[in-house]
Amino acid sequence: MSWLDVFSAVCLLGGSLSCLLGAIGLMSFPDVAARLQAATKPQTLGLILILIGTAVHLEYRNASALILVALFQMLTSPVLSQLVGRAAYRADSIRRDTLVLDELGQRLDREKHHR
Template sequence: MWIDVVSSVLLLLGALFCAVGAFGLLRFPDLLSRLQAATKPQTVGLIMVLLGAALQLQIVDAFGLVLVALLQVVTAPVLSQLVGRAAYRIGAVERSSLVRDHLGDRLRREGFPTPEGRPGDR
């Protein structure tokens, strides 16, 4: 009985996290905030849903869900970072909202083009 209660709570909380992440995608003003909403709460929500479902399965079957959770934890941050870097390079990131522009500093230092042009063009 307690496994059913814990499983239900995990499923509901996971669904809530996913809904909050989806709401953030719609409401946040800029690309970087939307990337945050697309990765953090969605990943936590999926893990909670998978754990809730795994509690209802046998251990052998639940192992597959653990692999899905691990794959999500590994790939979501990497993809988010790659999308953010690509958006920065094409000028889709509002640079005035950045507290510290580490990527811009690195690109200028290494001589790569940045959205405002090559270093020394200003």
């Protein structure tokens, strides 16, 4: 067993654990904002660790495709969570009294007053 096998196993197990914890958080957190955190950050980290653990044992050409998958995930996941969060906010699915800073609410109030 080489050090690459150990590194790959640690990455695969760490990624799997991160995805599992994200899924548990997604099912157990009480509101949309907290669920968005659980759906994006641990899932993205978990996927990237799994891809790294897999790429270690592949040829460069195939491993570079996994790098593209990781980059695509890192670009789309925050954008998607931002859009879902804004839609949930506008649909009153987020309790505004629990927000520390409500920049979107302030912006929407300003826009409403200018009309």
